[in-house]
Amino acid sequence: MGEHLQRYREHTGKISSLGQIAALIDWDQQTYMPAGAAGARSEQIGVLSELIHSLSTSSEAGDLLKHAEDEVAGSDPDSPEARMVSVGRKNYDRSIKLPADLVSEISRHCASAISVWEEAREKSDFSLFAPALKKTFDLTKQAAEYLGYTDHIYDALIDQYEPGSTQASVKSMFANLVPHLVKLNAGIANAPQVDDSPIRGSFSVPQQRAFTLDIASRLGYDLNRGRQDETAHPFCTSFSKYDVRITTRYDEQFLQQGLYATLHEAGHAMYEQGVPDEWQGTPIGGAASLGIHESQSRLWENQVGRSRAFANWIFPHLKAAFPGSSADTPEAFYRAVNKSEPSFIRVEADEVTYNLHIALRFELECALLSGELAVKDLPAAWNEKMQAYLGITPPDNALGVLQDVHWAIGLIGYFPTYSIGNLVSAQLWNSAETVIPDLTGKIQRGEFAPLLAWLNQNVHAHAARFLPHEVVQLATGAPLDPAHYVKYLFGKYSDIYGLSL
Amino acid sequence: MGEHLQRYREHTGKISSLGQIAALIDWDQQTYMPAGAAGARSEQIGVLSELIHSLSTSSEAGDLLKHAEDEVAGSDPDSPEARMVSVGRKNYDRSIKLPADLVSEISRHCASAISVWEEAREKSDFSLFAPALKKTFDLTKQAAEYLGYTDHIYDALIDQYEPGSTQASVKSMFANLVPHLVKLNAGIANAPQVDDSPIRGSFSVPQQRAFTLDIASRLGYDLNRGRQDETAHPFCTSFSKYDVRITTRYDEQFLQQGLYATLHEAGHAMYEQGVPDEWQGTPIGGAASLGIHESQSRLWENQVGRSRAFANWIFPHLKAAFPGSSADTPEAFYRAVNKSEPSFIRVEADEVTYNLHIALRFELECALLSGELAVKDLPAAWNEKMQAYLGITPPDNALGVLQDVHWAIGLIGYFPTYSIGNLVSAQLWNSAETVIPDLTGKIQRGEFAPLLAWLNQNVHAHAARFLPHEVVQLATGAPLDPAHYVKYLFGKYSDIYGLSL
Structure with a gap:
């Protein structure tokens, strides 16, 4: 050098x-x-x-x-x-x-907007938040103009979180995804509902702490360079690859909350722990993007953690930790953690419905930025799309347009990274399955190391040296294609809900 | 302004x-x-x-x-x-x-000296540490020459930790203290030993956590601006007066460890929480000195926490938290927490012997700095003084000259601040007792607020606006006088051990 x-x-x-x-x-x-x-x-x-x-x-x-x-x-x-x-x-x-004045104006505005949003959500009164939200969009548009773009103002924003993505690429992604999800969701709505009582009951929090951390460590999360604490909203944070911490949240009556938040955050953490030593502290030393980050958390949470193989593996550990649990068989646990039903709140959504929440937000952001939609008309537009995509209408704005903190803190152009992560996770899993012999059998035996090694080599080792779409191409040999995710969901949910779609 | x-x-x-x-x-x-x-x-x-x-x-x-x-x-x-x-x-x-080169040389040297010291202490082999220690003293002497002094090289060093103190002032302080402590220690050695079994037994750590934090909060430690965690060595740290945290360490078999470390650190913390709002972030916004800091920790730990009144107050709380404790009466608890006996390790020393450990270190530091003592002769000099002051000789250097981290990390001229704190605590207590009606009765009833308010007003409110000796003068109307501490110890220990000295 x-x-x-x-x-x-x-x-x-x-x-x-x-x-x-x-x-x-x-x-x-x-x-x-x-x-x-x-x-x-x-x-x-x-x-x-x-x-x-x-x-x-x-x-x-x-x-x-x-x-x-x-x-x-x-x-x-x-x-x-x-x-x-x-x-x-x-x-x-x-x-x-970005001019320094604009940066400080945005940061001052968002610092006050968050309290306004909290109060508005508390009172479920959108009109309290509307003026602040309008200003957030106005300031964001100014910033986007300074940042510059070729085709759509959204391009300047999403590029900060998902380099290389554009309004057009996201629109096309959702066009190939949303109709399938709507169809699947409607099919599930007409089928008998799955019983999730095996993961409900009484699960002592100290016991959950020990159990979830043990599971995370068995997946490959290195506790010599990590730890787990509790917060209102689970997250993963990295202070170098040698200190990557996760947090989770426990619900004493509902095992899914703490366990799957831990799998999710451990997935993020294993990515951060796997970036190359020699690039630490350089512009390419971190994650490729938020979407690639989310692909790692979702892969461990869903492709691994919500698989039948994983249910078979975890079942005896679960019964040992919670002898009083009403889960009688691995299959009952598997079905319980894969229950799908439309819900108002994005962060509580399942694999089928989650990306519909994101598509809705993306479309509304674009409409607000282009001026097709006025802030005052946002709640109605939100509710209309909820009905169209999910078949439900929020009873109030707290359960609707006011639920997320993102817009209040100026994160516009950020939501699609969640869906990109979901789609990438399915595509990566497919590639891993073709390369790693008997991957499902390995998961069932608790042998997670080969999968982690493959992710280390094909995703983590690239860190931010390559753009997100380059990482996908290198790891899977093809560009991002929603068909993998659609096929994964249709296969899994047709089986669970007995659908023939 | x-x-x-x-x-x-x-x-x-x-x-x-x-x-x-x-x-x-x-x-x-x-x-x-x-x-x-x-x-x-x-x-x-x-x-x-x-x-x-x-x-x-x-x-x-x-x-x-x-x-x-x-x-x-x-x-x-x-x-x-x-x-x-x-x-x-x-x-x-x-x-x-201080030249930047010297500052970095000291910091590099100390960073390596600490590992050398750890190994030497582990092996109880002073010869491993001697070269590093010699270099620490050489570098410290160079730094002292740059800092400057009038009478004694020690003055340049102690002034960093206890502004206004000098080699002469500390020497005179110990001259008025050491003979009394030696005499008291010898008297106790010839009396029947106190029974400390009431604070030994089995005290569950989670229960101790809740108990000690509750006690600290009753003393006046504001948990809205503080918290307690566990570390190998207890400490107090302040990230502004709005975030002052303490740590402690629990011994499941010995209640004194966790409880009195908590009282001590809470005393430090209440000082930091009590400095004036309006001076935060200025050169006078913190503590006056390490000695004044230690006076606050020691006052709550000893003058309050090891008093008969406090024993009477805490006894029912103690029995409620630890019903299996063998402490039968408040008096048995009072005697147990005031057991005195010579020991090799400073941090385990009691009120009678503690300052003898400090006097020894001060005298050796002065002799090393002036050249009267060579580093190679330090272990012998240490052991000789231990015998002279405490009547015991360490069986090895790990229990003797190698026990403290201070010299390994370049803290020379620091030890006397502990004794200054002990003496100031006794003098402050005397003043508080003359001003606050029925102070002992108040302690016995768990009314700690009047004492904290008096300390707030007479010590904390000055922060670092005044020098340590000015704070003592303002709070007590007189300069620091070891007689207060001597009188306090003789009164208490003559009573407990039935001595007539």
Whole structure:
């Protein structure tokens, strides 16, 4: 590695360390921080963010990058070195394109909008939130114009979370997905419902803590470089690949909550733990995108965790940990964790209905950005789409348009990454199954290491060196195709619900 | 407040926020960080420390300070504004006096010396540690010369931890203390030993957790701005007065460990929680010194927690939490927690013997610094003083000269702050008793608020506006006098051990 690239890496390493510290502060805030500390904590975050921003956008940073570019010019553009510099260039250009005034206005506005949203949701009164939401969209549009795009304003936004995706690519993805999901959902609605009583009952929280952490560790989550805590909303956070923590939430009456949140977050964590050592602290040292991240969490949660093979494997562990559980057979457990029914709340949705919630949000975001839809008309448009896609209408806005925090904190163009993750997980699973002999049998015997090794090699090892669509192509030999997910769902749910679709 | 002082405060506030973040990182490292994260964590700490150092010593910092000095010139030199600037000046001058090369050499050396010390202590082999210790003293002497002093090289060192104290003041303090302690210790050695079985037995750790935290909260530790966790070595840390956390350590067979560590750390925490809001983030916003800090922990641990009144109050709570405890009466509990006997390890020492351990360390530090004692002769000198002061000789160096981490990490001139704290606690208690009607009766009834309010007003409210000796004078109307502590110990222990000294 040349001298200039080395100096550029030292610079990005410093910013990366400060970013890891910011992540630790956020973790503490969500886990152990006493309530009275909120004000002082904002001050600390403000000072650190300002330092990170000023180091990232300094003219020194620009010079280091320029020299590194000159140094790698002419080398293989796909080499790690060339990609470090090109990803670094993209990040740098994006951060200097946004005027500092606009960045602070957005951050001040969102800080106040979140309390407004909380109150509006509490009171289920959209009119309280509407003015703040309108301003969020106005400011976001301004930011998108500064960031720039060729075809659709949405492209500038989604590219921040899912590099390479566009409004057109997402629209086409949903066009090949939504009609199938609507059909499957309607089919299930007419079939006898599955019994989920085997995962309901009384599951002591201390026992769940020990059980879920043991399962996560058996999947391959390295506890020497991780730990699990409890928060209102489960998440995974990484302070380098040597310290990747997950959180979960337990429901004493419902085993699915804590167990599947743990599988999901452990999937995220194994990705972070698997990125290459030698790229740590560089622009390509982290995840490829939110979508690829979600593909890892969903693969372990769903393709593995909601499979019949997994049910067969976990069943004796479950009975040992919870002898009082009413699950009589692995099959009863399998059916219980795969119950599907339309629900109002996205985060409680199952594999069949989840992506319909996302398609709805994507379409509404596009309509709001293009001006086809006014903020005041949003609740009606939301409810109409809920009825069209899921066959249910929310009884109030708290269970409808006000349910997610995303728009309140300015995350517009973010939702589709969840669906991309779901589709990628199915496509990756298919490839893994063709390559790993007897993968289903291995899962059934609790042999998760071959699958993790395949993901390490085919997904994690690329980190952010390749764009999300390049990772999919490299790992599966084909571009992203919703057909894999559709086939997976139709196969599984036709069987469970006895449908012939 | 003038414009320049305001700008200076913004600058110190920023540094203070980064220091609070560094404290959070350290807390996490000692509580929840997974073992594998150590390397990445050092990197994060290194980047943050460098930023703090460069902000603190920048020419911009010097200019802001100079302008603020000009602005407050002529105002009352004891006013908070003038003191912010004069304390800021002292800190700034100290940090720019030390050459950056020496600072990094010390920090690199200590980082490696700590592992050397760990191995030496493990093997109880002083010769392994001697070369590193010699270098620590050599580097410390160089630093002391840069810092400057008038009378004794020790003055430059102790002033960092206990502003205003000198080698002469500490020597005189111990001259008025050590002979009394030696005499009391010898008297106790010849009396029948106290029975501490009432605090031994089986005390479940989860039960101890709930019990000690409840007691700390009843004393006045505000859990809305604090929390308790467990670590190998108990400590208190503050990320602003709104987030002051303590840790403790439990011994399932010995109640004293967890309970009294909690009282001690809660005493530290109530000090940090009690500093004035309006000085947060300024050079006078924290504690006056380590000694004043220790006076607060010791006052709650000893003057309160090891009093007969406290034993009477806590007894029913103790029996409710631990019905199986063999403590039959409050008096049996009182005697058990006041058992005194010479021991090799400082951190396990009682009120009678503790300060003898400190006097020994102080005298050896002075002799090593002045060259009267060579590092190779240290173990013999240590053992000789142990015999002279405590009447016991350590069987090996792990139980002797190798027991403390302080010298390994370069803390020389630090130990006396523990004794200063012990003496100040007794003097403060005497003043509180003369001012608060029926203080002992109040403790016995669990009414701790009046004592905390008196400490708030007479100690905490001064924060670092005044020097430690000024705080003692303001709170007690007199300079520090070891006679208070001697009288307190002689009264208490003559009674418990039936001595007539």
